[in-house]
Amino acid sequence: MTQIAVPPRARSRAPAPRRRPGFLSAGAFTGPYLVAFALFLAIPAGYQLWTSFTDMSLTGRPARFTGLANYAEALADPKMWSALGNTLFFTLITTVPLVVVSLAMALLVATGLPGQWLWRLSYFAPFLLTSAVVASIWGWIYQPGGGLITGLLEYAGLAEIGWLTEEGVAMWSIAITTLWWTVGFNFLLYLAAIQTIPDHLYEAAAIDGASPLRRLASITLPMLRRTTGLVLLLQVLASLKVFDQIYLMVKGGPNDATRPILEYVYDVGFTGYRLGYASAISVIFFVLVAGVSLVQFARSRRED
Amino acid sequence: MAVQVAGTTVAVSKADRRRGTTLMLGSSRLTRVLVLVALVVFCALWLAPLVWAVLTSFKSETDAAAVPVTFWPENGWTLEAYTQVLSVGSLPVWLLNSLTTATAVTVLTVVICALAAYALSRLDFRGRRGLMVLTVAAILVPGQILLVPLYQEMQAFGLVDTFWGIVLPQVIAPVNVVVLKRFFDTVPVELEDAARIDGAGRLRVLWSVILPLSRPVLVAVTIFTFVSAWNNFLWPFIVTTDPALMTMPVGLGTVRNAYGIQYAQTMAAAVIAAAPLLVIFLFFQRQIIKGIATTGLGGQ
Numbered sequence: 001m002t003q004i005a006v007p008p009r010a011r012s013r014a015p016a017p018r019r020r021p022g023f024l025s026a027g028a029f030t031g032p033y034l035v036a037f038a039l040f041l042a043i044p045a046g047y048q049l050w051t052s053f054t055d056m057s058l059t060g061r062p063a064r065f066t067g068l069a070n071y072a073e074a075l076a077d078p079k080m081w082s083a084l085g086n087t088l089f090f091t092l093i094t095t096v097p098l099v100v101v102s103l104a105m106a107l108l109v110a111t112g113l114p115g116q117w118l119w120r121l122s123y124f125a126p127f128l129l130t131s132a133v134v135a136s137i138w139g140w141i142y143q144p145g146g147g148l149i150t151g152l153l154e155y156a157g158l159a160e161i162g163w164l165t166e167e168g169v170a171m172w173s174i175a176i177t178t179l180w181w182t183v184g185f186n187f188l189l190y191l192a193a194i195q196t197i198p199d200h201l202y203e204a205a206a207i208d209g210a211s212p213l214r215r216l217a218s219i220t221l222p223m224l225r226r227t228t229g230l231v232l233l234l235q236v237l238a239s240l241k242v243f244d245q246i247y248l249m250v251k252g253g254p255n256d257a258t259r260p261i262l263e264y265v266y267d268v269g270f271t272g273y274r275l276g277y278a279s280a281i282s283v284i285f286f287v288l289v290a291g292v293s294l295v296q297f298a299r300s301r302r303e304d
Numbered sequence: 305m306a307v308q309v310a311g312t313t314v315a316v317s318k319a320d321r322r323r324g325t326t327l328m329l330g331s332s333r334l335t336r337v338l339v340l341v342a343l344v345v346f347c348a349l350w351l352a353p354l355v356w357a358v359l360t361s362f363k364s365e366t367d368a369a370a371v372p373v374t375f376w377p378e379n380g381w382t383l384e385a386y387t388q389v390l391s392v393g394s395l396p397v398w399l400l401n402s403l404t405t406a407t408a409v410t411v412l413t414v415v416i417c418a419l420a421a422y423a424l425s426r427l428d429f430r431g432r433r434g435l436m437v438l439t440v441a442a443i444l445v446p447g448q449i450l451l452v453p454l455y456q457e458m459q460a461f462g463l464v465d466t467f468w469g470i471v472l473p474q475v476i477a478p479v480n481v482v483v484l485k486r487f488f489d490t491v492p493v494e495l496e497d498a499a500r501i502d503g504a505g506r507l508r509v510l511w512s513v514i515l516p517l518s519r520p521v522l523v524a525v526t527i528f529t530f531v532s533a534w535n536n537f538l539w540p541f542i543v544t545t546d547p548a549l550m551t552m553p554v555g556l557g558t559v560r561n562a563y564g565i566q567y568a569q570t571m572a573a574a575v576i577a578a579a580p581l582l583v584i585f586l587f588f589q590r591q592i593i594k595g596i597a598t599t600g601l602g603g604q
Binding site for chain 1: 325326327328329330332335336339340342343346347349350351353354356357360415416417419420422423424427429432435438439442444445446448449450451452453454455456457472473475476478481506507531534535537538542552553554556557567570571573574577578581582585586589593596
């Protein structure tokens with residue numbers, strides 16, 4: 001999850017090859033990486049694909065090849081579909097605010113008004129917290145009968161809401177927490193992009209007497225299109241991988257109403273011992289994630 | 305002063321900013337006031353949970369649990385929650401485990417990735433393009449989908465519930481390789497050739513020519529690797545069950561009722577857990593912001 005933000009620049013290519021070393025003579029440099037790549041990425045990925053065609057169990061009994069049985073079961077499994085649905089719903093309701101609010105924050109800070117240090121710190125600081133700390137703080141904020149929000153609502157004379165205990169509400173509460181927690185990252189990406197917009201564009205607009213809103217609409221926003229593409233891609237991928245805050249705050253509840261796909265993989269594989277089935281679900285999830293990446297990639301290529 | 309980062313100029317001086325303000329907002333006073341109000345509102349909303357957590361951590365348990373919520377504690381401020389959290393329970397052990405595992409992950413990752421990035425940038429070996437394509441493709445594979453096979457692998461190696469079981473699967477970071485390689489590409493080859501003529505080997509060149517010139521990116525990669533290892537929950541959660549080996553996020557998140565429904569202690573633990581990274585951020589604020597800005601590193 002990177003590139004794109006690194007701008008093109010004067011390049012000095014690798015030195016012209018005097019003689020072409022083989023893979024082995026470059027091995028001192030690439031060796032450790034190749035070993036790590038093989039051990040912790042390539043081999044596990046291949047093994048996972050194999051496991052998904054078996055009835056492998058965490059108990060360690062001998063596994064049998066079962067063909068596509070796991071996939072057939074997954075496609076007919078309402079729990080799998082509901083976990084996938086929860087993941088997509090979470091992605092939908094978090095992506096839009098996480099892009100819009102971070103953009104708003106960056107536009108405000110980029111005006112250069114005093115207090116820069118404070119704005120950056122306060123918008124970004126939550127991003128540095130680990131999920132367990134976020135869950136502690138927000139679990140307590142949402143606490144019925146005594147939590148911060150509940151207390152404030154009581155002052156305002158409003159009825160208590162079961163922030164984390166009502167099926168229709170819990171996911172929204174998690175989304176609010178997530179917005180607070182992770183918006184700072186997108187904010188910094190936008191802020192950096194705004195600062196690279198050349199001044200002369202604004203100078204020209206000022207001479208033409210364009211209003212601030214006009215400058216925003218016809219200079220800043222159009223210049224941020226590529227950044228928005230990047231932020232959107234990173235955000236969708238991050239949201240699809242949601243696990244920590246949902247597991248730690250509500251354990252996928254109430255009534256599995258928030259359980260994301262990664263938690264279902266964990267439940268099936270590590271609580272239910274069914275590694276083969278968990279692998280099949282992981283592969284299905286991977287296809288989804290790779291599909292999203294490829295669609296975005298194709299789109300950004302077409303725009304260039 | 306304008307900071308030159310990998311070809312991007314980020315204006316940071318006060319004069320530049322004032323100029324920017326006029327360019328973006330025009331000279332209307334009202335616009336400025338509206339923008340300032342919006343900045344303050346966001347700031348208050350984003351700081352409130354943190355401030356509230358810190359305040360609560362300094363209250364007695366009775367005041368922390370008071371209904372309705374009170375701002376000023378009846379029994380005064382106290383450090384009781386902190387002394388409790390640090391003397392009873394495993395928080396200090398978890399923090400130490402987080403420090404050692406995150407440090408090991410960071411050292412291994414940065415060394416492995418810097419070596420590979422140098423080879424990809426400067427050595428013209430057979431299979432180079434293939435390795436680059438594989439690396440870029442691997443960025444798109446989220447580590448989370450490999451939980452099951454990685455656990456099986458750790459089981460086979462006998463590393464479940466061990467220090468290395470937590471560390472090893474975290475050392476693969478294709479993103480870092482790509483980011484470092486792109487930066488190494490910008491270091492003029494002439495500098496390297498001069499050193500090579502003086503008889504320096506490749507490793508020597510990397511260490512004393514390339515790396516010193518790549519400091520900003522190296523610092524960013526190091527910080528982000530450390531932060532993500534320090535904050536990582538899912539993998540250490542899968543691979544450890546022994547509370548004595550747990551890292552801070554896992555211990556805090558899963559050892560339920562470590563602090564019961566004692567809000568002050570829960571918040572004190574949260575503050576202690578969050579403090580190290582917030583301090584690092586205060587010290588390295590510019591590098592972190594620059595790092596995110598130029599590389600897009602560090603997404604969760």
